[in-house]
Amino acid sequence: MSVLKKLAGETALYGISTIVGRSLNFLLVGIHTKVFLPEELSVNTELYGWLSIAAVLYTYGMETTFFRFASKENKMEYYNLILSALILTSIILSIILISFSTPIMNMLGYPDQEIFMTWLVMALAIDSVMAIPFARLRLEKKPLQFVKARMINIFINIFFNVFFLIFCKDIYEGKYLTFLKPLISHIYFPEIGAGYIILANLIANIFLIPLLWKLFSDFHFRFDFTVFKKLWEYGYPIMIMGLASTINGRTDILLLKHILPDNFYPNRTAEQALGIYGNCYKLSIFMLVAINAFKFAAEPFFFSKAEDRNSPKIFSNVMKWFIIVCVFLWLLVSLNLDFLDAFLLNKDIYSEGIGVVPVLLLANLFLGIYYNLSVWFKTTDRTYFGTLITFLGAGLTIILNLLLIPVLGYMGCAYTFLISCFAMMAVCYLLGQKFAPMPYDTISAFGYIASAGLLIYFNSQIHISNLFVSIVYHLTILTLYILGIVLVERKTVIPLKIREKYAFLR
Known part of the structure:
Protein backbone atom coordinates (compact mmCIF):
# COMPACT_ATOMS: atom_id res chain seq x y z
CA MET A 1 0.00 0.00 0.00
CA SER A 2 2.94 2.33 0.64
CA VAL A 3 3.90 1.96 -3.03
CA LEU A 4 0.40 3.00 -4.06
CA LYS A 5 0.50 5.97 -1.69
CA LYS A 6 3.80 7.07 -3.21
CA LEU A 7 2.37 6.81 -6.72
CA ALA A 8 -0.79 8.62 -5.60
CA GLY A 9 1.33 11.37 -4.04
CA GLU A 10 3.35 11.89 -7.22
CA THR A 11 0.18 11.75 -9.31
CA ALA A 12 -1.34 14.40 -7.04
CA LEU A 13 1.71 16.65 -7.47
CA TYR A 14 1.67 16.30 -11.24
CA GLY A 15 -2.08 16.68 -11.04
CA ILE A 16 -1.76 20.11 -9.42
CA SER A 17 -0.40 21.61 -12.60
CA THR A 18 -2.67 19.49 -14.77
CA ILE A 19 -5.86 20.01 -12.77
CA VAL A 20 -5.35 23.70 -12.03
CA GLY A 21 -4.15 24.32 -15.57
CA ARG A 22 -6.95 22.40 -17.21
CA SER A 23 -9.49 23.97 -14.88
CA LEU A 24 -8.26 27.46 -15.74
CA ASN A 25 -8.10 26.56 -19.41
CA PHE A 26 -11.57 25.15 -18.88
CA LEU A 27 -12.67 28.65 -17.90
CA LEU A 28 -11.18 29.90 -21.17
CA VAL A 29 -13.95 27.95 -22.89
CA GLY A 30 -16.28 30.50 -21.32
CA ILE A 31 -14.22 33.39 -22.72
CA HIS A 32 -13.89 31.85 -26.16
CA THR A 33 -17.59 30.99 -26.47
CA LYS A 34 -18.51 34.48 -25.26
CA VAL A 35 -16.21 36.30 -27.71
CA PHE A 36 -16.55 34.07 -30.78
CA LEU A 37 -19.31 32.30 -32.67
CA PRO A 38 -18.85 28.56 -33.45
CA GLU A 39 -17.85 29.20 -37.08
CA GLU A 40 -15.10 31.59 -35.93
CA LEU A 41 -13.62 28.89 -33.69
CA SER A 42 -13.74 26.16 -36.33
CA VAL A 43 -10.28 27.05 -37.70
CA ASN A 44 -8.75 26.62 -34.22
CA THR A 45 -10.63 23.38 -33.64
CA GLU A 46 -9.41 21.91 -36.94
CA LEU A 47 -5.82 23.18 -36.65
CA TYR A 48 -5.43 21.81 -33.14
CA GLY A 49 -6.78 18.51 -34.42
CA TRP A 50 -3.95 18.38 -36.97
CA LEU A 51 -1.53 19.63 -34.30
CA SER A 52 -2.21 16.53 -32.21
CA ILE A 53 -1.09 14.33 -35.10
CA ALA A 54 1.96 16.49 -35.86
CA ALA A 55 3.00 16.38 -32.20
CA VAL A 56 3.43 12.61 -32.42
CA LEU A 57 5.64 12.94 -35.50
CA TYR A 58 7.73 15.66 -33.83
CA THR A 59 8.58 13.50 -30.77
CA TYR A 60 8.46 10.09 -32.56
CA GLY A 61 8.28 8.02 -29.35
CA MET A 62 11.46 9.47 -27.81
CA GLU A 63 9.83 10.47 -24.52
CA THR A 64 8.93 6.86 -23.63
CA THR A 65 12.24 5.71 -25.13
CA PHE A 66 14.08 8.05 -22.75
CA PHE A 67 12.35 6.44 -19.76
CA ARG A 68 13.06 2.95 -21.07
CA PHE A 69 16.83 3.44 -21.49
CA ALA A 70 17.78 6.28 -19.15
CA SER A 71 16.20 4.59 -16.14
CA LYS A 72 18.68 1.69 -16.40
CA GLU A 73 21.85 3.09 -17.96
CA ASN A 74 23.75 6.36 -18.34
CA LYS A 75 21.00 8.94 -18.05
CA MET A 76 22.95 11.91 -19.44
CA GLU A 77 24.17 9.97 -22.47
CA TYR A 78 20.60 9.29 -23.56
CA TYR A 79 19.43 12.76 -22.51
CA ASN A 80 22.04 14.45 -24.73
CA LEU A 81 21.44 12.13 -27.68
CA ILE A 82 17.64 12.23 -27.64
CA LEU A 83 17.45 15.98 -27.02
CA SER A 84 19.94 16.61 -29.84
CA ALA A 85 17.87 14.50 -32.22
CA LEU A 86 14.63 16.28 -31.30
CA ILE A 87 16.17 19.73 -31.75
CA LEU A 88 17.40 18.77 -35.23
CA THR A 89 14.20 17.14 -36.43
CA SER A 90 11.96 19.87 -34.94
CA ILE A 91 13.84 22.53 -36.88
CA ILE A 92 13.68 20.55 -40.14
CA LEU A 93 9.97 19.67 -39.82
CA SER A 94 9.07 23.25 -38.87
CA ILE A 95 10.86 24.73 -41.88
CA ILE A 96 9.02 22.32 -44.19
CA LEU A 97 5.57 23.00 -42.68
CA ILE A 98 6.00 26.78 -42.57
CA SER A 99 7.24 26.80 -46.17
CA PHE A 100 4.05 25.04 -47.28
CA SER A 101 1.69 26.84 -44.89
CA THR A 102 -0.12 28.77 -47.66
CA PRO A 103 -1.17 25.76 -49.80
CA ILE A 104 -1.97 23.73 -46.68
CA MET A 105 -4.30 26.41 -45.28
CA ASN A 106 -5.89 26.87 -48.72
CA MET A 107 -6.52 23.12 -48.88
CA LEU A 108 -8.16 23.17 -45.42
CA GLY A 109 -10.43 25.99 -46.53
CA TYR A 110 -8.86 28.84 -44.58
CA PRO A 111 -7.14 31.08 -47.18
CA ASP A 112 -5.02 34.03 -46.05
CA GLN A 113 -4.69 32.58 -42.54
CA GLU A 114 -1.29 30.89 -42.91
CA ILE A 115 0.09 32.99 -40.04
CA PHE A 116 -2.04 30.87 -37.70
CA MET A 117 -0.29 27.74 -38.92
CA THR A 118 3.14 29.38 -38.60
CA TRP A 119 2.45 30.30 -34.97
CA LEU A 120 1.12 26.84 -34.21
CA VAL A 121 4.12 25.09 -35.80
CA MET A 122 6.54 27.25 -33.79
CA ALA A 123 4.63 26.47 -30.58
CA LEU A 124 4.73 22.76 -31.44
CA ALA A 125 8.48 22.79 -32.10
CA ILE A 126 9.18 24.31 -28.68
CA ASP A 127 6.76 21.91 -27.00
CA SER A 128 8.44 18.89 -28.62
CA VAL A 129 11.96 19.90 -27.62
CA MET A 130 10.82 20.65 -24.05
CA ALA A 131 9.27 17.18 -23.74
CA ILE A 132 12.67 15.67 -22.87
CA PRO A 133 13.67 18.19 -20.14
CA PHE A 134 10.22 17.63 -18.61
CA ALA A 135 10.76 13.85 -18.90
CA ARG A 136 14.11 14.24 -17.13
CA LEU A 137 12.39 16.01 -14.21
CA ARG A 138 9.94 13.11 -13.97
CA LEU A 139 12.73 10.53 -14.09
CA GLU A 140 14.73 12.38 -11.43
CA LYS A 141 11.64 12.53 -9.20
CA LYS A 142 11.46 16.34 -9.22
CA PRO A 143 7.72 16.90 -9.51
CA LEU A 144 7.85 20.30 -7.79
CA GLN A 145 10.10 21.75 -10.52
CA PHE A 146 7.87 20.12 -13.12
CA VAL A 147 4.74 21.63 -11.56
CA LYS A 148 6.33 25.09 -11.21
CA ALA A 149 7.27 25.28 -14.89
CA ARG A 150 3.92 23.93 -16.06
CA MET A 151 1.95 26.29 -13.84
CA ILE A 152 3.84 29.38 -15.01
CA ASN A 153 3.37 28.27 -18.60
CA ILE A 154 -0.36 27.86 -18.02
CA PHE A 155 -0.81 31.23 -16.32
CA ILE A 156 1.10 33.00 -19.10
CA ASN A 157 -1.17 31.36 -21.68
CA ILE A 158 -4.28 32.42 -19.77
CA PHE A 159 -2.93 35.94 -19.22
CA PHE A 160 -2.38 36.53 -22.94
CA ASN A 161 -5.80 35.06 -23.81
CA VAL A 162 -7.41 37.56 -21.46
CA PHE A 163 -5.05 40.34 -22.58
CA PHE A 164 -5.81 39.99 -26.30
CA LEU A 165 -9.43 38.80 -26.28
CA ILE A 166 -10.82 41.00 -23.50
CA PHE A 167 -8.49 43.86 -22.55
CA CYS A 168 -7.17 44.79 -26.01
CA LYS A 169 -10.44 43.99 -27.79
CA ASP A 170 -12.54 46.11 -25.41
CA ILE A 171 -10.17 49.09 -25.58
CA TYR A 172 -10.03 48.83 -29.38
CA GLU A 173 -13.85 48.86 -29.46
CA GLY A 174 -13.92 51.93 -27.17
CA LYS A 175 -15.54 50.29 -24.14
CA TYR A 176 -13.05 51.82 -21.64
CA LEU A 177 -9.55 53.36 -21.38
CA THR A 178 -10.06 54.94 -24.78
CA PHE A 179 -6.86 56.99 -24.42
CA LEU A 180 -4.94 53.70 -24.88
CA LYS A 181 -6.57 52.90 -28.23
CA PRO A 182 -3.75 54.42 -30.37
CA LEU A 183 -1.26 52.16 -28.56
CA ILE A 184 -3.50 49.08 -28.63
CA SER A 185 -4.14 49.52 -32.36
CA HIS A 186 -0.46 48.63 -32.94
CA ILE A 187 -0.78 45.22 -31.20
CA TYR A 188 -4.44 44.26 -31.66
CA PHE A 189 -5.92 43.57 -35.10
CA PRO A 190 -9.58 42.45 -35.21
CA GLU A 191 -9.04 40.38 -38.35
CA ILE A 192 -6.81 37.98 -36.40
CA GLY A 193 -9.79 37.05 -34.22
CA ALA A 194 -9.50 33.52 -32.80
CA GLY A 195 -5.89 33.43 -33.98
CA TYR A 196 -4.99 35.21 -30.74
CA ILE A 197 -5.70 31.91 -28.94
CA ILE A 198 -2.84 30.35 -30.93
CA LEU A 199 -0.57 33.37 -30.43
CA ALA A 200 -1.10 33.18 -26.65
CA ASN A 201 -0.12 29.50 -26.82
CA LEU A 202 3.09 30.38 -28.69
CA ILE A 203 4.10 33.15 -26.26
CA ALA A 204 3.54 30.84 -23.28
CA ASN A 205 5.71 28.13 -24.88
CA ILE A 206 8.51 30.62 -25.57
CA PHE A 207 8.64 31.33 -21.82
CA LEU A 208 9.36 27.62 -21.21
CA ILE A 209 12.89 28.14 -22.54
CA PRO A 210 14.10 30.37 -19.65
CA LEU A 211 11.99 28.38 -17.17
CA LEU A 212 13.83 25.15 -18.00
CA TRP A 213 17.18 26.71 -18.84
CA LYS A 214 19.00 24.87 -16.01
CA LEU A 215 18.18 21.59 -17.73
CA PHE A 216 20.05 22.85 -20.80
CA SER A 217 23.12 24.04 -18.85
CA ASP A 218 24.63 20.52 -18.72
CA PHE A 219 23.34 19.55 -22.17
CA HIS A 220 25.93 18.75 -24.85
CA PHE A 221 24.89 18.38 -28.46
CA ARG A 222 25.92 14.93 -29.70
CA PHE A 223 24.72 12.34 -32.16
CA ASP A 224 25.76 8.71 -32.36
CA PHE A 225 23.96 6.94 -35.18
CA THR A 226 24.72 3.46 -33.82
CA VAL A 227 23.17 4.22 -30.43
CA PHE A 228 20.32 6.21 -31.96
CA LYS A 229 19.45 3.24 -34.18
CA LYS A 230 18.78 1.21 -31.04
CA LEU A 231 16.60 4.00 -29.66
CA TRP A 232 14.75 4.36 -32.95
CA GLU A 233 14.00 0.62 -33.10
CA TYR A 234 12.34 0.89 -29.70
CA GLY A 235 10.68 4.25 -30.31
CA TYR A 236 9.22 4.04 -33.82
CA PRO A 237 6.52 1.48 -32.89
CA ILE A 238 5.53 3.86 -30.08
CA MET A 239 5.41 6.70 -32.62
CA ILE A 240 3.19 4.65 -34.92
CA MET A 241 1.10 3.65 -31.93
CA GLY A 242 0.81 7.29 -30.85
CA LEU A 243 -0.01 8.35 -34.40
CA ALA A 244 -2.76 5.77 -34.72
CA SER A 245 -4.03 6.66 -31.24
CA THR A 246 -4.14 10.38 -32.07
CA ILE A 247 -5.89 9.70 -35.35
CA ASN A 248 -8.31 7.63 -33.30
CA GLY A 249 -8.99 10.58 -31.01
CA ARG A 250 -9.02 13.42 -33.53
CA THR A 251 -10.43 11.98 -36.75
CA ASP A 252 -13.87 13.20 -35.72
CA ILE A 253 -12.63 16.81 -35.62
CA LEU A 254 -10.91 16.43 -38.98
CA LEU A 255 -13.84 14.76 -40.75
CA LEU A 256 -16.95 16.36 -39.23
CA LYS A 257 -16.97 19.56 -41.26
CA HIS A 258 -16.23 17.77 -44.52
CA ILE A 259 -18.72 14.87 -44.45
CA LEU A 260 -21.63 16.31 -42.46
CA PRO A 261 -24.58 16.55 -44.90
CA ASP A 262 -25.85 20.02 -45.77
CA ASN A 263 -28.62 21.23 -43.46
CA PHE A 264 -28.18 18.19 -41.17
CA TYR A 265 -28.75 20.59 -38.29
CA PRO A 266 -31.46 23.11 -39.23
CA ASN A 267 -30.07 26.61 -39.75
CA ARG A 268 -26.54 25.42 -38.87
CA THR A 269 -23.54 25.26 -41.18
CA ALA A 270 -20.87 22.56 -41.02
CA GLU A 271 -18.45 25.12 -39.55
CA GLN A 272 -20.94 25.90 -36.79
CA ALA A 273 -21.41 22.19 -36.05
CA LEU A 274 -17.64 21.77 -35.79
CA GLY A 275 -17.36 24.76 -33.44
CA ILE A 276 -20.20 23.44 -31.26
CA TYR A 277 -18.72 19.94 -31.06
CA GLY A 278 -15.18 21.21 -30.49
CA ASN A 279 -16.18 23.33 -27.51
CA CYS A 280 -18.51 20.72 -25.99
CA TYR A 281 -15.62 18.26 -26.38
CA LYS A 282 -13.63 20.47 -24.02
CA LEU A 283 -16.17 19.76 -21.27
CA SER A 284 -14.79 16.21 -21.13
CA ILE A 285 -11.47 17.69 -20.09
CA PHE A 286 -11.66 16.55 -16.46
CA MET A 287 -11.20 12.92 -17.46
CA LEU A 288 -8.21 13.88 -19.60
CA VAL A 289 -6.80 15.75 -16.59
CA ALA A 290 -6.90 12.60 -14.45
CA ILE A 291 -5.40 10.47 -17.21
CA ASN A 292 -2.58 12.91 -18.01
CA ALA A 293 -1.70 13.50 -14.34
CA PHE A 294 -1.60 9.74 -13.83
CA LYS A 295 0.54 9.17 -16.93
CA PHE A 296 3.13 11.71 -15.79
CA ALA A 297 3.71 9.74 -12.58
CA ALA A 298 2.90 6.21 -13.77
CA GLU A 299 5.16 5.87 -16.82
CA PRO A 300 8.47 6.06 -14.89
CA PHE A 301 6.80 4.16 -12.02
CA PHE A 302 5.82 1.20 -14.21
CA PHE A 303 9.32 0.89 -15.67
CA SER A 304 10.92 1.06 -12.22
CA LYS A 305 8.62 -1.69 -10.87
CA ALA A 306 8.75 -3.96 -13.92
CA GLU A 307 11.32 -6.29 -12.32
CA ASP A 308 9.60 -6.38 -8.91
CA ARG A 309 8.13 -9.80 -8.13
CA ASN A 310 5.12 -8.10 -6.60
CA SER A 311 4.49 -6.00 -9.70
CA PRO A 312 1.35 -7.93 -10.86
CA LYS A 313 -0.40 -7.22 -7.56
CA ILE A 314 0.84 -3.61 -7.52
CA PHE A 315 -0.32 -2.96 -11.09
CA SER A 316 -3.68 -4.56 -10.34
CA ASN A 317 -4.26 -2.25 -7.35
CA VAL A 318 -3.17 0.75 -9.39
CA MET A 319 -5.74 -0.16 -12.04
CA LYS A 320 -8.56 -0.57 -9.50
CA TRP A 321 -8.06 2.85 -7.93
CA PHE A 322 -7.52 4.51 -11.27
CA ILE A 323 -10.92 3.24 -12.40
CA ILE A 324 -12.59 4.37 -9.17
CA VAL A 325 -11.25 7.92 -9.54
CA CYS A 326 -12.18 8.12 -13.23
CA VAL A 327 -15.69 6.76 -12.62
CA PHE A 328 -16.18 9.45 -9.96
CA LEU A 329 -15.10 12.13 -12.45
CA TRP A 330 -17.45 10.68 -15.06
CA LEU A 331 -20.31 11.00 -12.59
CA LEU A 332 -19.25 14.45 -11.34
CA VAL A 333 -19.29 16.03 -14.78
CA SER A 334 -22.20 14.09 -16.31
CA LEU A 335 -24.54 14.82 -13.40
CA ASN A 336 -23.74 18.53 -13.48
CA LEU A 337 -24.03 19.30 -17.17
CA ASP A 338 -26.76 21.86 -16.49
CA PHE A 339 -24.34 23.77 -14.24
CA LEU A 340 -21.53 23.62 -16.81
CA ASP A 341 -23.93 24.62 -19.55
CA ALA A 342 -25.14 27.66 -17.60
CA PHE A 343 -21.72 28.98 -16.65
CA LEU A 344 -19.39 27.99 -19.49
CA LEU A 345 -21.40 27.73 -22.69
CA ASN A 346 -22.41 31.37 -22.94
CA LYS A 347 -24.46 31.08 -26.11
CA ASP A 348 -27.47 28.75 -26.53
CA ILE A 349 -26.02 27.51 -29.80
CA TYR A 350 -23.23 25.70 -27.94
CA SER A 351 -25.71 23.95 -25.62
CA GLU A 352 -27.08 22.00 -28.57
CA GLY A 353 -24.12 19.61 -28.48
CA ILE A 354 -23.84 19.01 -24.73
CA GLY A 355 -25.23 15.48 -25.06
CA VAL A 356 -21.87 14.28 -26.41
CA VAL A 357 -20.11 14.95 -23.08
CA PRO A 358 -21.04 11.80 -21.04
CA VAL A 359 -20.23 9.61 -24.05
CA LEU A 360 -16.83 11.27 -24.56
CA LEU A 361 -16.06 10.99 -20.84
CA LEU A 362 -16.73 7.25 -20.90
CA ALA A 363 -14.61 6.88 -24.03
CA ASN A 364 -11.72 8.63 -22.30
CA LEU A 365 -12.20 6.41 -19.25
CA PHE A 366 -11.75 3.35 -21.49
CA LEU A 367 -8.72 5.03 -23.07
CA GLY A 368 -7.22 5.57 -19.60
CA ILE A 369 -7.73 1.88 -18.78
CA TYR A 370 -5.99 1.04 -22.05
CA TYR A 371 -2.99 3.16 -21.00
CA ASN A 372 -2.85 1.18 -17.77
CA LEU A 373 -3.11 -2.14 -19.57
CA SER A 374 -0.40 -1.15 -22.06
CA VAL A 375 2.26 -1.57 -19.35
CA TRP A 376 2.63 -5.23 -20.33
CA PHE A 377 3.92 -4.59 -23.86
CA LYS A 378 5.99 -1.53 -22.90
CA THR A 379 7.92 -3.28 -20.11
CA THR A 380 8.41 -6.50 -22.13
CA ASP A 381 9.66 -4.67 -25.26
CA ARG A 382 6.67 -5.87 -27.30
CA THR A 383 5.67 -2.39 -28.42
CA TYR A 384 4.62 -3.76 -31.81
CA PHE A 385 1.47 -5.08 -30.10
CA GLY A 386 0.62 -1.51 -29.16
CA THR A 387 1.01 -0.53 -32.80
CA LEU A 388 -1.37 -3.25 -33.94
CA ILE A 389 -3.95 -2.38 -31.27
CA THR A 390 -3.94 1.32 -32.04
CA PHE A 391 -4.16 0.63 -35.76
CA LEU A 392 -7.25 -1.41 -34.98
CA GLY A 393 -8.66 1.58 -33.08
CA ALA A 394 -7.74 4.03 -35.83
CA GLY A 395 -9.29 1.82 -38.49
CA LEU A 396 -12.52 1.55 -36.52
CA THR A 397 -12.53 5.31 -35.97
CA ILE A 398 -12.17 6.18 -39.65
CA ILE A 399 -14.75 3.63 -40.82
CA LEU A 400 -17.34 4.40 -38.13
CA ASN A 401 -16.97 8.17 -38.49
CA LEU A 402 -17.60 7.85 -42.22
CA LEU A 403 -20.67 5.71 -41.50
CA LEU A 404 -22.13 7.49 -38.46
CA ILE A 405 -21.48 11.22 -39.00
CA PRO A 406 -23.87 11.42 -42.00
CA VAL A 407 -26.52 9.67 -39.87
CA LEU A 408 -25.96 10.97 -36.32
CA GLY A 409 -23.93 14.16 -36.80
CA TYR A 410 -21.53 14.93 -33.97
CA MET A 411 -23.18 12.26 -31.78
CA GLY A 412 -21.78 9.86 -34.38
CA CYS A 413 -18.31 11.24 -33.57
CA ALA A 414 -18.84 10.60 -29.87
CA TYR A 415 -20.17 7.04 -30.32
CA THR A 416 -17.35 6.23 -32.73
CA PHE A 417 -14.72 7.34 -30.21
CA LEU A 418 -16.42 5.28 -27.50
CA ILE A 419 -16.54 2.10 -29.58
CA SER A 420 -12.94 2.51 -30.72
CA CYS A 421 -11.59 3.08 -27.19
CA PHE A 422 -13.56 0.11 -25.86
CA ALA A 423 -12.22 -2.14 -28.62
CA MET A 424 -8.60 -1.09 -27.94
CA MET A 425 -9.05 -1.66 -24.21
CA ALA A 426 -10.63 -5.10 -24.69
CA VAL A 427 -8.02 -6.36 -27.16
CA CYS A 428 -5.15 -5.05 -25.03
CA TYR A 429 -6.59 -6.81 -21.98
CA LEU A 430 -7.02 -10.14 -23.78
CA LEU A 431 -3.51 -10.06 -25.30
CA GLY A 432 -2.00 -8.96 -21.99
CA GLN A 433 -3.62 -11.87 -20.14
CA LYS A 434 -2.10 -14.23 -22.70
CA PHE A 435 1.50 -12.88 -22.75
CA ALA A 436 1.88 -11.23 -19.32
CA PRO A 437 -1.08 -12.12 -17.07
CA MET A 438 -2.12 -9.63 -14.38
CA PRO A 439 -4.66 -10.30 -11.61
CA TYR A 440 -6.94 -7.38 -12.50
CA ASP A 441 -10.22 -7.17 -10.58
CA THR A 442 -12.50 -7.14 -13.61
CA ILE A 443 -15.66 -7.74 -11.55
CA SER A 444 -15.23 -4.57 -9.49
CA ALA A 445 -14.25 -2.60 -12.61
CA PHE A 446 -17.42 -3.69 -14.40
CA GLY A 447 -19.50 -3.01 -11.28
CA TYR A 448 -18.27 0.55 -10.83
CA ILE A 449 -18.59 1.48 -14.52
CA ALA A 450 -22.02 -0.15 -14.95
CA SER A 451 -23.48 1.37 -11.76
CA ALA A 452 -22.22 4.85 -12.70
CA GLY A 453 -23.61 4.45 -16.21
CA LEU A 454 -27.05 3.54 -14.86
CA LEU A 455 -27.01 6.56 -12.53
CA ILE A 456 -26.13 8.87 -15.43
CA TYR A 457 -28.83 7.35 -17.63
CA PHE A 458 -31.62 7.61 -15.04
CA ASN A 459 -30.49 11.12 -14.11
CA SER A 460 -30.79 12.17 -17.77
CA GLN A 461 -34.51 11.30 -17.56
CA ILE A 462 -35.04 13.76 -14.69
CA HIS A 463 -35.12 17.49 -15.39
CA ILE A 464 -34.82 19.96 -12.49
CA SER A 465 -35.35 23.53 -13.64
CA ASN A 466 -34.00 25.16 -10.45
CA LEU A 467 -30.19 25.16 -10.79
CA PHE A 468 -29.51 25.31 -7.03
CA VAL A 469 -31.84 22.37 -6.31
CA SER A 470 -30.23 20.47 -9.19
Missing part, protein backbone atom coordinates in the same frame (compact mmCIF):
# COMPACT_ATOMS: atom_id res chain seq x y z
CA ILE A 471 -26.73 20.98 -7.78
CA VAL A 472 -27.76 19.87 -4.27
CA TYR A 473 -29.57 16.83 -5.66
CA HIS A 474 -26.60 15.73 -7.76
CA LEU A 475 -24.08 16.31 -4.97
CA THR A 476 -26.24 14.10 -2.75
CA ILE A 477 -26.12 11.32 -5.35
CA LEU A 478 -22.34 11.69 -5.61
CA THR A 479 -21.94 11.58 -1.81
CA LEU A 480 -24.01 8.40 -1.58
CA TYR A 481 -21.99 6.84 -4.39
CA ILE A 482 -18.73 7.66 -2.61
CA LEU A 483 -20.08 6.14 0.62
CA GLY A 484 -20.92 3.03 -1.37
CA ILE A 485 -17.33 2.82 -2.64
CA VAL A 486 -16.00 3.26 0.91
CA LEU A 487 -18.16 0.37 2.13
CA VAL A 488 -17.13 -1.89 -0.77
CA GLU A 489 -13.44 -1.05 -0.37
CA ARG A 490 -13.56 -0.75 3.44
CA LYS A 491 -10.67 -3.13 4.02
CA THR A 492 -8.43 -0.80 2.07
CA VAL A 493 -9.69 2.66 3.00
CA ILE A 494 -10.95 2.23 6.58
CA PRO A 495 -8.34 1.61 9.34
CA LEU A 496 -8.53 -1.80 11.07
CA LYS A 497 -9.30 -0.29 14.49
CA ILE A 498 -12.42 1.41 13.17
CA ARG A 499 -13.56 -1.74 11.36
CA GLU A 500 -13.13 -3.80 14.52
CA LYS A 501 -15.15 -1.26 16.51
CA TYR A 502 -18.14 -1.22 14.13
CA ALA A 503 -19.46 -4.64 13.11
CA PHE A 504 -21.11 -3.47 9.86
CA LEU A 505 -17.68 -2.38 8.55
CA ARG A 506 -15.96 -5.73 9.05
